[in-house]
Structures are given as C-alpha cells and as structure tokens.
Amino acid sequence: MSESPDKKMKPTEDLHEDTVEHILSTFLPIQSFLRSRMVSKRFRNTEIRCKDLDFSGLYSVRRRQLKVVQIIESVFNQHKGSEINRFVLIINHTGVEDKILSWINTCLVTKDMIDAIFKNCIYLETLELIKCGMNEVLSINARNHKKFKSLVVYSMPKVWHIVLDAPTLECYKYDGPVRAPTICSLFDIAEFLKQCPKLEKVLIDISDFTFEPTGYWDLHLKVGIQKDYKEYDLTSIKEVEINGYKSHWHELDIVEFFVLNARSLEHLILKSPRNRKSKRFQTDERRMSYIKSISPKKYLIKFIKG
Structure with a gap:
C-alpha cells in the first residue's frame, strides 16, 4: 500500500539543516536563492555563497536601474563565498560604470567573461582588473572598439601571458610579477608597443x-x-x-x-x-x-x- 501524500517526506527532511543551507547558498543560481530567502523563514538569514551570479532577469520595465543596482550591491556586500565564476548582467550601464567594474573585479574572472564584456559593452572606455582570480592567459580582444582607451592589470599572479589586441588603447598599466628576468627585454617592450x-x-x-x-x-x-x-x-x-x-x-x-x-x-x-x-x-x-x-x-x- 502506498503512503498517503500527507505522510510523504520532503526531499530536504532527510538532510541536515547545515547541508541544505550549504547546497542552496552555494550551488543555486542567485535569483533562485534570493527567492528562497524571501519565501522561507528557515533560509532568511542564510549566508550568500552562490558561484552563479546571473542577474539577467532583474532589469525590466518593472524594475529600473537604481533598484537593480541596489539588489546587486547588496548581494556583493553580503557574499561570503570563496569564488564567483559566473556573472551575467543586463542593464543600462550609464552612470554606474564604476560599480560594474568593481563587481567584475570581485569575481573569478574567466576568458568567457572577458570576451562577453567586450562583445556586449561596445562603448567601454576603461577596464581595470585588480586582484582578480584568473589563471594562465588573459586575452583582450578590442579590435572593433573605438572608445577603449585604458587597461589596468594589477596583482594577478596566476596570469603568465597577456594577449592584447587594442588599436585605440592610450593607457596601459601592468603591475605584477615577471617570472624570469631573462625573458623580459627591450624586445618584449618594443613588440608590445607596436600593437x-x-x-x-x-x-x-x-x-x-x-x-x-x-x-x-x-x-x-x-x-x-x-x-x-x-x-x-x-x-x-x-x-x-x-x-x-x-x-x-x-x-x-x-x-x-x-x-x-x-x-x-x-x-x-x-x-x-x-x-x-x-x-x-x-x-x-x-x-x-x-x-x-x-x-x-x-x-x-x-x-x-x-
């Protein structure tokens, strides 16, 4: 005989409360997690550790730029996770460029994220990557950008090679390690300046x-x-x-x-x-x-x- 619907256990009832919180706060997309905190008293004070910060559905006719910025700012201020490896945002960037850059710098920056920035932000003038958790190769493809003027790469020790295609670049600052003195010479400087x-x-x-x-x-x-x-x-x-x-x-x-x-x-x-x-x-x-x-x-x- 099958159990009555009232006696069936919910999937989370077999799990320890800390385990449930960890799963929800770390692996759930951010908008789903925020909804869970709103409708459930149990998770109202759960720390934010989401690795997937997809805010693409926030910006709409009903929710304007200021409200979206407030929500995202609140998430980043409360975020307790060790890394953020996905950040998606659709918003009118006018007037909030500095905030967007600060959010990007907080994330674990990936090649796909950098490519998405230059693909979607066609009026981007400045990009500052400061203490970003990015590995190996940093590729900047701004070939078709007419307003990109300034690039700052600061304290990213895991990046060992930078590929830069930015014809309109006017200011470039790199502050970081040189892995071996013999591989850095005038030739490297000259070849970079030629680009x-x-x-x-x-x-x-x-x-x-x-x-x-x-x-x-x-x-x-x-x-x-x-x-x-x-x-x-x-x-x-x-x-x-x-x-x-x-x-x-x-x-x-x-x-x-x-x-x-x-x-x-x-x-x-x-x-x-x-x-x-x-x-x-x-x-x-x-x-x-x-x-x-x-x-x-x-x-x-x-x-x-x-």
Missing part, C-alpha cells in the same frame, strides 16, 4: 627588477631591433617615465630606443629607486652623451631622484 598605435604615455616601473645580460639578446634581439627600427612607429608617444632607473646598460638601450623611435616625445623621465640599498650601476657618460645628441629636443631627458 598600441595610439599610446601616448608609457610608464615602466623597474624598481624591483634588474635586467640581466644574455648572449641571445646581444646576438639576435638587439641587432634585430637596431636593423628594423623603422618597424617601430611610436609617433603617438609623448611621455615616457622609467621608475627605478639604475643606469644599467639595458636601461640605456630602452632610453635610446624611445629617443630614436618616439619622434613626438616631449618628456623622458628617469627616476632613481627610492630604496637607497637598490643596486646602482656606474653611468656610461659617453653613451648617455650620444643619446642626448640624437635627441630632437635639448632638454628632453630629465633625471629625478626617487
């Missing part, structure tokens, strides 16, 4: 970094850059600042490269390290004199103590 034809200001911070001489650089890369310098058209660059300048021979290569190729350059600032214990090299006066002699402006190069 940014509208870049106006370049800031290179080498305060905690020393270029080490390598035979491969001398025999191949340096010769290649000197031979094919016409490939590096940096006419848009007006200001270059090198922080942590220690008079290393490779740093002089960088100074010479900009003087030769950035023909519209107005300021080239060499700032010494703030830390007095930082290793400094003896200045090659003869070579510095040569670089100054080929500079189109007499007072182009300026030295500043850190």
Whole structure:
C-alpha cells in the first residue's frame, strides 16, 4: 500500500539543516536563492555563497536601474563565498560604470567573461582588473572598439601571458610579477608597443627588477631591433617615465630606443629607486652623451631622484 501524500517526506527532511543551507547558498543560481530567502523563514538569514551570479532577469520595465543596482550591491556586500565564476548582467550601464567594474573585479574572472564584456559593452572606455582570480592567459580582444582607451592589470599572479589586441588603447598599466628576468627585454617592450598605435604615455616601473645580460639578446634581439627600427612607429608617444632607473646598460638601450623611435616625445623621465640599498650601476657618460645628441629636443631627458 502506498503512503498517503500527507505522510510523504520532503526531499530536504532527510538532510541536515547545515547541508541544505550549504547546497542552496552555494550551488543555486542567485535569483533562485534570493527567492528562497524571501519565501522561507528557515533560509532568511542564510549566508550568500552562490558561484552563479546571473542577474539577467532583474532589469525590466518593472524594475529600473537604481533598484537593480541596489539588489546587486547588496548581494556583493553580503557574499561570503570563496569564488564567483559566473556573472551575467543586463542593464543600462550609464552612470554606474564604476560599480560594474568593481563587481567584475570581485569575481573569478574567466576568458568567457572577458570576451562577453567586450562583445556586449561596445562603448567601454576603461577596464581595470585588480586582484582578480584568473589563471594562465588573459586575452583582450578590442579590435572593433573605438572608445577603449585604458587597461589596468594589477596583482594577478596566476596570469603568465597577456594577449592584447587594442588599436585605440592610450593607457596601459601592468603591475605584477615577471617570472624570469631573462625573458623580459627591450624586445618584449618594443613588440608590445607596436600593437598600441595610439599610446601616448608609457610608464615602466623597474624598481624591483634588474635586467640581466644574455648572449641571445646581444646576438639576435638587439641587432634585430637596431636593423628594423623603422618597424617601430611610436609617433603617438609623448611621455615616457622609467621608475627605478639604475643606469644599467639595458636601461640605456630602452632610453635610446624611445629617443630614436618616439619622434613626438616631449618628456623622458628617469627616476632613481627610492630604496637607497637598490643596486646602482656606474653611468656610461659617453653613451648617455650620444643619446642626448640624437635627441630632437635639448632638454628632453630629465633625471629625478626617487
């Protein structure tokens, strides 16, 4: 004989209360979870740990921008989970760009998320990725964007390679680890700048970094850059600042490269390290004199103590 409907147990009655809360708060899509908190006293105070933050259905005729922003802001302020790996949002971004960027930076950023940002935010001007939990490769495809001007990548130690296609980029700041000194040279800097034809200001911070001489650089890369310098058209660059300048021979290569190729350059600032214990090299006066002699402006190069 079958049990009467009244005597059948609900699926959650066999589970411990903490287990039910964990399942609902972590694996349920955020809108379903919020509805559960509203209709059930049992889950009203359950912490938000959802990994799937799909807010696509919030923005509508009945619920305008301000209300949607308040709901999302509340979720992020209460979120106790260790990661967010899906974030979907359909909203009029005008006036709330800063909030949207802060929400994105809180998430575990994925390649699909970055692609979705550039696919859907056609008027995006600035993207700041700060302490984002992203692994391996960061790919920025802004080939068809006409207003994308600024990119900041800060403190993302798990990202080991950045692929950038952004013809309209004017400002790019990267702050993070260089995994091996021998793989970072003037060639890497030059090849990156070649992809940014509208870049106006370049800031290179080498305060905690020393270029080490390598035979491969001398025999191949340096010769290649000197031979094919016409490939590096940096006419848009007006200001270059090198922080942590220690008079290393490779740093002089960088100074010479900009003087030769950035023909519209107005300021080239060499700032010494703030830390007095930082290793400094003896200045090659003869070579510095040569670089100054080929500079189109007499007072182009300026030295500043850190």
